[in-house]
Structure formats: C-alpha cells, structure tokens
Amino acid sequence: MILALTVLLLFQLAGEVLVRAIGLPVPGPVIGMGLFFLFLLLRGGPSEAMRKTAGGLLQHLSLLFIPAGTGIVLYGELLAREWLPLTAALVGSTFLAIAVTALVLNALLRRRAAHGDTPQ
Amino acid sequence: MTPRLTEIWVYLAASPLLGLSLTLLAYQAAQWLYERAGFHPLANPVMLSVAMLVTVLLVSDMPYEHYFDGAQFVHFLLGPATVALAVPLYAQWPRLKAMAGPLTIALLIGSLTAALSAYGIGAVLGASNASLMSLAPKSVTMPIAMAVAEPLGGIPALAAALVMVTGVLGAVGTRYLCRWLRIRDHAVRGFAIGLASHGIGTARAFQVSEQAGAFAALAMGLNGLLTALSLPWILPWAERLFGR
Numbered sequence: 564m565i566l567a568l569t570v571l572l573l574f575q576l577a578g579e580v581l582v583r584a585i586g587l588p589v590p591g592p593v594i595g596m597g598l599f600f601l602f603l604l605l606r607g608g609p610s611e612a613m614r615k616t617a618g619g620l621l622q623h624l625s626l627l628f629i630p631a632g633t634g635i636v637l638y639g640e641l642l643a644r645e646w647l648p649l650t651a652a653l654v655g656s657t658f659l660a661i662a663v664t665a666l667v668l669n670a671l672l673r674r675r676a677a678h679g680d681t682p683q
Numbered sequence: 684m685t686p687r688l689t690e691i692w693v694y695l696a697a698s699p700l701l702g703l704s705l706t707l708l709a710y711q712a713a714q715w716l717y718e719r720a721g722f723h724p725l726a727n728p729v730m731l732s733v734a735m736l737v738t739v740l741l742v743s744d745m746p747y748e749h750y751f752d753g754a755q756f757v758h759f760l761l762g763p764a765t766v767a768l769a770v771p772l773y774a775q776w777p778r779l780k781a782m783a784g785p786l787t788i789a790l791l792i793g794s795l796t797a798a799l800s801a802y803g804i805g806a807v808l809g810a811s812n813a814s815l816m817s818l819a820p821k822s823v824t825m826p827i828a829m830a831v832a833e834p835l836g837g838i839p840a841l842a843a844a845l846v847m848v849t850g851v852l853g854a855v856g857t858r859y860l861c862r863w864l865r866i867r868d869h870a871v872r873g874f875a876i877g878l879a880s881h882g883i884g885t886a887r888a889f890q891v892s893e894q895a896g897a898f899a900a901l902a903m904g905l906n907g908l909l910t911a912l913s914l915p916w917i918l919p920w921a922e923r924l925f926g927r
Contacts (some may be wrong), residue, residue: 571763578766589911590826592765596904600769609770617767620760621896624886625728626710627761630702630754631825632733632847634840636740636747641814641841648808652818653845656801657852660822660879661860664793664902668871669864671785 567616574599696745702753709735722890724858729883730851761882765824768885768900775897778870786874790902793878794909797822799921806925815927817842819918820910821849824881827907831914846881853880854887869895877902 578595581587587594603609609617635642642649695701713731720726740750751758772779779786801818810818816837820828825846832842857876866872869892876884877899885903889896 568763571766574766575762589908590765590824590830592762593824593827593904593907595762595766596769596772599766600772603769603773604776608773614770617770620764620767621771621886621889623710624764624882624889625732626706627757627764628729628825628847628850628883628886629706629710629732629736630751630758631761631843632729633736633740633750633754634747635733635844635847636737638841638844642844645810645814648805648810649814649818649845651808652801652805652810653821653848654852655804656797656818656821657849657879658856658860659800660793660797661853661857661875662864663796664789664878665861665864665866665871665875667792668785668789668874669866669868671788672782672868672871675785 564612564616567610567613570613571599571616571620574602696749699753699756702750703756704753705736705739705750706732706754706757709739724855724887727851727854727883727887729847729854729886733847761826765882768904771889771893771897772900772904775894775901778894779898779901782870786901786905789874790878790905790909793875793902794822794906794913795917797879797906798910798914798917802918802921803925806921806927812836812927813838814841816918817845819914819921821845822879822881823907823910824903827911831911835915835918847883850880850883853884857884857887870898873898874902878906881907 575592575595577598578593579591581594581598582589582591709732710728712735713728716731717723717726717728736750739745740747798819801821802815805815805818813836816835817832819835819837820831820842823831823846825843828842828846829839833839853876857872857880861867861872861875872891873888873895876888876895881903885896885899888899
C-alpha cells in the first residue's frame with residue numbers, strides 16, 4: 564500500500580514538474596493521471612496492491628472535496644447579494660450540460676449501432 | 684466559559700487536530716446518513732458534510748483558515764486520488780477506445796454548453812464580472828477551475844465554491860434527468876455527469892457502478908484539459924455576445 568501510494572505521489576510530482584517546466588495551464592495531478600495511464604498501458608495493467616490502494620482512495624473521493632467545499636463559508640455576503648443569477652446559472656447550466664452531453668452521446672452511439680459499424 | 688474551558692478551546696482552535704477531526708467526523712456522519720437513505724442521491728455526502736461544517740464554523744465563530752490548517756491533510760490527498768483515476772480508466776480502456784469518435788464529439792459540445800450557458804444565464808440575470816469569470820469554469824475539477832478563473836478576473840475561492848455546488852447538483856440530479864430523458868446506459872450517464880460535475884459527480888458515479896465511474900473520470904479529465912485550454916479564447920467572444 565505504501566509502495567502504491569509512493570508511485571501515485573511520484574506521478575503527481577512528475578505532473579507538477581512538467582506543468583511548471585512547459586507552462587501548461589492544467590494542474591499537475593491531471594497531467595500525472597495522464598502519465599500514469601500511459602504507464603499502465605505500457606506495463607499492461609496495475610498491480611494488485613495498486614488496484615487496492617487506488618480503489619480505497621477513490622471509494623472515499625467525496626471526503627477529499629469537503630475541506631475546499633467548506634470554503635463556501637467565506638462568500639456568504641456575495642452569495643446573499645447575487646444569489647439569483649448564481650443559483651439560476653448553476654442549476655440551469657449544470658442540468659443543461661448533463662442533458663446535452665448525454666443526448667448527443669446517446670444519439671451518436673445509437674446511430675453507430677444502427678449502421679452496424681461497431682468494432683467487433 | 685470557565686477559564687479552564689477557555690484554555691482548552693484556545694488550544695483546540697489553534698491546533699490542526701480540530702479541523703482534521705471535524706472533517707472526518709462530518710464525513711462519517713454524512714456517510715451514515717447516506718447509507719441510511721439507501722444511497723439516495725439527495726443525501727449526497729459532500730453536501731451534508733459541508734452543511735454540517737459550515738454550521739459548526741458559523742456557530743463557533745472559527746475562521747475558515749484555522750479550520751483548513753487541519754483539513755488540508757485531507758485536501759492534500761486530492762492529488763494522488765486524481766492520479767489514481769488512471770486505474771479505472773485503464774480497466775475501461777477497450778470500451779473507451781471503441782467509442783472514441785462519439786466521446787470526442789459529445790465532449791466538445793458538452794464542454795462548450797457547460798461554460799457558455801453558465802456565463803450566459805449569469806450575464807442575463809446581472810451577475811458581477813468577477814462572479815461570471817468564476818462561473819464559467821464551474822464544471823471542471825476544483826484545481827483547474829481555480830487556476831482558470833484567476834487570470835480571467837474571477838475569484839479562485841469563489842470558483843471553488845461554485846464548483847462544489849455544481850458537483851453536488853450533478854450528483855443529485857443526474858439520475859432523475861437521465862431517467863426523464865430515457866437514457867439508461869451507464870457509460871453515457873457516467874460521461875455526462877463527469878463532464879458537467881467533475882470529481883463530485885465522479886464520486887457519485889463510482890457508487891453507482893465502476894463503468895459509470897470510469898467514464899465519469901474520463902470526461903472529467905478531458906473536460907478539465909479542454910476547458911483550461913479553450914476558456915481564455917471563448918470568453919472574450921462570449922463577452923461580446925452578451926454585451927459585456
């Protein structure tokens with residue numbers, strides 16, 4: 564488990580270094596995920612220990628958003644002042660984005676299935 | 684408070700132990716409620732935990748910075764957890780590869796919809812410029828949204844808060860929305876929730892099925908990359924469109 568955690572941290576580190584070295588506008592961990600994915604493709608899959616450690620972390624992904632999410636407490640005043648445009652924008656846009664994405668993807672997959680050119 | 688109690692409180696308020704314990708306690712309580720509710724999306728654990736912690740901070744008058752001194756140890760794990768998303772992604776790789784074309788098109792359209800509709804609705808209803816710039820990246824994962832909002836004139840911490848609300852909305856609403864749209868495929872549902880509601884949506888998707896989770900993780904990563912690269916180009920155009 565410690566080895567797996569070390570590997571994850573090393574890929575995050577590599578991502579952070581790469582982001583700063585070439586000035587990418589993306590956070591280091593996202594690049595780290597990409598690098599680790601390439602590594603898994605080359606290696607032919609994760610080890611048993613890595614599967615367990617990654618599974619454990621991802622099972623409690625919700626927990627990891629709580630500290631930053633609680634930061635909403637700092638914006639009580641602004642939220643009180645602009646609650647209507649912010650609420651409408653968040654609710655409207657989130658559901659619109661989900662609906663549009665799901666409908667487009669669904670339609671494209673169906674069309675492809677109907678044409679019968681799904682890869683075997 | 685008696686002097687003794689005050690002394691204890693002074694120690695606790697200054698020590699990182701309190702913020703960390705409160706975070707874990709709130710999460711345990713929220714998980715318990717979530718299980719009790721049969722993993723119902725309306726009992727979202729992020730929403731419940733944040734509501735409990737905000738109440739505690741407001742009632743005890745504890746500054747957020749003190750709370751975060753302890754909570755940062757949990758926050759830090761977001762980095763390795765993001766890297767770990769490569770594991771379920773790898774497990775779904777054959778299916779993802781086979782769907783590459785449709786996924787790319789859905790990503791482009793979905794990403795543009797998420798950013799432009801947030802900006803547009805906010806602009807029409809009169810949100811301030813700082814709020815609009817913090818709203819535009821609301822569908823991408825917190826660290827990207829914060830990094831994207833700042834140079835555009837947004838407020839990073841506000842962006843983080845809006846990102847959280849977006850995540851909770853997606854985690855709560857996707858099931859009902861997709862049921863109404865008659866979309867049952869877990870791959871499609873997962874991709875949509877990950878694109879629009881980043882990590883909090885992805886966390887919810889993993890609780891539904893591993894397939895939904897992997898597609899959500901993929902959509903979250905891709906939309907994060909795409910938004911970070913495209914938003915600085917799209918927003919000046921949106922500003923003209925909405926007369927800002």
